[in-house]
Each structure stands twice: as C-alpha cells, then as structure tokens.
Amino acid sequence: MNGFAQRLIAWHKRHGRHDLPWQNTTDPYRVWLSEIMLQQTQVATVIPYYLRFLERFPRLAALAAAPVEEVMALWSGLGYYARARNLHACAQAVMGRHGGKFPHDPDVIAELPGIGRSTANSIATFCFGAHAPILDGNVKRVLCRACGIEGQPASSAVDKRLWALAAELMPARQGAIYNQAQMDLGAMVCTRTKPRCEACPLNDICVARASGRTAELPTPKPRREIPLRHATLLVLQDGARVLLETRPPTGIWGGLLSLPELPPGADAEAWAEQRFGCRVIAVSPAPTLVHGFSHFRLHIAPLLLRVKPHHCAMEPGRQWLDLAATADAALPAPIRTILDALHASGSRPLLSRKR
Numbered sequence: 001m002n003g004f005a006q007r008l009i010a011w012h013k014r015h016g017r018h019d020l021p022w023q024n025t026t027d028p029y030r031v032w033l034s035e036i037m038l039q040q041t042q043v044a045t046v047i048p049y050y051l052r053f054l055e056r057f058p059r060l061a062a063l064a065a066a067p068v069e070e071v072m073a074l075w076s077g078l079g080y081y082a083r084a085r086n087l088h089a090c091a092q093a094v095m096g097r098h099g100g101k102f103p104h105d106p107d108v109i110a111e112l113p114g115i116g117r118s119t120a121n122s123i124a125t126f127c128f129g130a131h132a133p134i135l136d137g138n139v140k141r142v143l144c145r146a147c148g149i150e151g152q153p154a155s156s157a158v159d160k161r162l163w164a165l166a167a168e169l170m171p172a173r174q175g176a177i178y179n180q181a182q183m184d185l186g187a188m189v190c191t192r193t194k195p196r197c198e199a200c201p202l203n204d205i206c207v208a209r210a211s212g213r214t215a216e217l218p219t220p221k222p223r224r225e226i227p228l229r230h231a232t233l234l235v236l237q238d239g240a241r242v243l244l245e246t247r248p249p250t251g252i253w254g255g256l257l258s259l260p261e262l263p264p265g266a267d268a269e270a271w272a273e274q275r276f277g278c279r280v281i282a283v284s285p286a287p288t289l290v291h292g293f294s295h296f297r298l299h300i301a302p303l304l305l306r307v308k309p310h311h312c313a314m315e316p317g318r319q320w321l322d323l324a325a326t327a328d329a330a331l332p333a334p335i336r337t338i339l340d341a342l343h344a345s346g347s348r349p350l351l352s353r354k355r
Contacts, residue, residue, distance in 0.1 A: 004146070004202070005171035005178050011201035012181035017188070021050055023180075028102035028127040029060040032090075035119045036083050040137075043187070049078050061100055064091035072255055072330035079333070081254055086114025104128040126176050133166035134179050135159075138186025143169075144218035145190060148207030153218050227296045233259040233335075234268060235286065235304045235342065236278060238320065242339060243276060244329070246317040252293065253332040257321075259302070268303050276318075278307035286341075291334040302338050 017023070020043065022034035033053060037046045053074055057063040063071065068088045075084035090113045094102055102123065103109055110120035118139075121132035140153045143162055151158040171178050189196045197209050208217045236243040244257040260276070262268055269280040286302040309320070321329060323343040326336065 002205075004169050004205075007201040008181035008185060009171070009174055009177050012177055012184060015188075015199075016181055016184040021047060021054075026127045028123055030054070031126050032102065032115075032119075032123050033087070035122055036087055036114060037078065039083060039119075040080055041078065045078070049075070060091050060094060063088065064095045068255065069330055073328060076256065076330050077333050077336065081256060081332075083114060085249070085255055089113040090115065102127070104130070106130055106132045122179060125179050129176070131170065131172070131175055133163070133170045134182070135162055135166050136183065138190075139166065139182045141192065141218055142182055142186045142190050142202075145195075145208035145214060146202050146206045148211065148213075148217065150217065151219050152221060154221070226292075228290075228299055229296055230299045230301070232262040232268070232301045232303055233338070234262055234272060235259055235302055235338065236272060236276060236307050237304060237342070238278075238307055238309055240323050241320040242323060242326075242342070243278075244319055244321050244331075252298075253335075256330045256332050256335075257319075258332060258335050259338070262303070268305065272305055272307065276307075277310040278305075279310065280305050280307050282306040286338065289334055289337065291332075298334075300334055300338075304342070 020034075022030050025031065034046070034050060037050055037053075053063075056070075056074060057066060066088070068085065071088045072081065072084050075081060075087075078084075093112050094100060104124065106117075106120040106124035109115055109123055110117050112120075115123075118135045121130070122134045122136075124130035125132050125134070140162055143149060143165055144153060147165060149158065149161065149165075153159060153162060185200070185202075189200050195214055197203050197206070197214065200206065200209075203209055208214045234243075243260065245260050247253045247256050247258050249255050260272075262271060269283060272278050272280055282305070284304045286304050288299060288301045291298045291300060323339060326339045326343070331339070
C-alpha cells in the first residue's frame with residue numbers, strides 16, 4: 001500500500017467531486033446534515049432534500065426549535081426515518097449540551113444522537129482539521145478490494161481490522177481531501193457492481209484486481225429470502241378529508257402520519273365504526289402496491305371507505321386532513337402514493353358499493 005494516500009489525493013484533485021452543495025464549507029451544521037442524509041442514500045436523491053432543509057432550517061438553532069413533526073414532514077420520502085428523529089434530537093443536544101456549537105473532538109461528537117464513529121470523524125476532519133479516519137460503506141469496499149481483505153465487513157473481526165488499516169493509511173496532512181477521495185472513489189469508480197478498474201489510481205496495487213476477485217470482495221452477505229408481509233390500510237374519507245394516525249415512535253414509519261391498519265380477520269366496516277366513530281356509507285377496494293424495506297417487502301391493500309363521522313372528540317394522534325394538504329404532511333412514500341392517486345381522481349373512489 002505504498003503511496004496509497006498520495007495516489008488518492010492526486011486522483012481526487014483531477015477527478016473527484018468538488019461542487020456538491022455540502023462541499024467547500026467548514027460549517028459543521030451543513031456537513032453533519034449531509035452526512036446523515038447520505039447514509040444508505042444516493043447523492044442524487046439527497047440533494048433536493050438537503051436544499052429544502054437548509055431553506056427551512058438555515059441554522060442548527062432553527063432545526064432544534066422546530067416541532068419534530070415538521071422535521072419528519074420535510075424528510076418524508078427519504079426513508080430510514082429514525083435518521084430524521086435523531087437529527088432533531090441531535091440538534092437539540094448540541095443546543096443544550098454545547099451552547100449551539102458542535103464539539104471539535106470526534107469522540108465527543110460521537111456521543112450525540114444518531115452519530116457513529118465514522119460520521120463523527122468525518123465532521124471533525126472536514127470542519128476542524130482533525131486527524132481521524134473514516135469507514136463508511138464506500139471506504140470499506142475500497143479497502144477490502146485494494147488490500148484483499150476477506151470476510152463480511154459488518155463482522156466485528158473484519159470491522160476491527162478495517163479500522164486499524166484506515167488509521168494506518170491516514171496521511172499526516174490533507175486528511176479532509178484524502179477522506180473525500182476515498183468516498184468519491186468508492187462512489188464513482190470502485191462501485192459495488194461493474195467497477196471501473198481501468199480508471200482507478202490503485203489498479204496496479206489492488207489485490208482484488210490482480211487476483212480477479214473484484215466481484216467477491218468485499219465478501220457479500222449470504223443471500224436470504226426476503227419475507228413478504230401483508231397489510232390492509234383503511235382510507236376513511238369524509239368528503240375531501242381523510243383520517244390519519246400518527247405511527248408509534250419506533251418501528252416502521254415511526255412518528256409519521258399513516259392510514260389506519262385493519263387488524264387481521266377484522267371486518268372493515270364494523271371496525272371503522274367501532275374504533276373511529278364513523279358511519280360507513282360505501283366501500284371500495286383500491287389498487288394494491290408493494291413497498292420494499294431493508295428486511296422485508298410489504299404488500300399493501302388499501303380499502304376506501306366513504307364515511308360520516310359522528311360528533312365526538314378525536315383521540316390523540318388522529319386527525320382529519322384535507323387531501324389537498326397531504327403534500328406537506330409527514331407521510332411515508334407508499335401512503336403518499338395512495339393519497340395522491342385519490343386526490344387526482346377527484347376524491348371519488350371507483351366501484352363504490354352503496355349501503
């Protein structure tokens with residue numbers, strides 16, 4: 001690995017990314033926001049969300065002071081919603097514990113909500129000139145291939161070995177450029193599939209390329225069958241309004257607004273009347289859809305119920321929302337798809353059955 005860091009730094013100056021919205025700044029708020037959004041999410045997907053967040057919350061103090069529901073609404077569609085809850089909690093922690101300023105020590109940064117070791121080191125390197133290695137997914141892939149490291153990167157033994165290697169290869173100077181170069185190389189050249197080895201500055205010292213194992217390294221996780229789950233979601237519609245519930249803070253779509261889920265085996269009309277105090281006027285099915293999560297797929301069967309609510313107090317966490325206002329609500333992507341289709345149809349369900 002002689003000259004590893006120098007090769008990457010030289011490559012980045014000519015071929016790396018230099019004009020992303022969160023680059024060319026040492027503002028820890030902006031760097032931290034981008035780091036959280038980029039976890040398990042592509043750059044092209046993140047950019048519009050990042051810009052909208054900065055427009056609404058130009059400073060960390062504004063984010064900390066905002067209701068978490070507003071933060072979730074802006075995050076809606078980006079996925080992995082625990083990141084948004086931790087983002088808000090972290091902003092409040094920085095305000096409360098550190099007087100509104102990010103600490104400079106990466107170990108102290110790592111104690112904040114939602115920030116792991118690699119993210120903390122990245123913030124400290126880019127913003128405060130720290131000498132701290134990073135180890136995100138792109139960097140792990142580069143190191144495993146270049147150094148011929150076998151075993152699953154998520155295992156404790158391989159993870160420990162990679163951290164030691166990352167620290168050993170970290171140059172004494174230009175650490176920020178070096179860390180960015182590693183991420184760029186993994187994202188642009190040393191990609192998971194079809195790596196562009198001919199364009200890589202490490203191609204003549206890469207163990208995986210020399211041994212023909214670029215497809216085998218990093219060692220992939222064993223394939224497993226992704227289970228399919230089923231859910232019937234009720235669209236209780238009163239004119240142009242629909243009933244939404246706030247999901248529990250943990251689990252899928254935690255803290256977001258969603259449609260009520262019908263318990264297995266329950267009668268939709270009887271359950272809606274009993275639980276929500278609504279008189280059901282008509283029922284119709286809607287097109288089903290499948291939404292993929294990291295560990296399962298969810299088969300969603302929406303059921304449209306035209307209802308007339310009784311005059312009674314709403315339980316906490318429930319609200320009637322006009323379909324025209326759902327564009328700004330904190331909704332999971334598939335729920336937004338269902339409601340957008342209903343709104344586009346003029347709020348008139350097809351195949352309605354009169355009672």
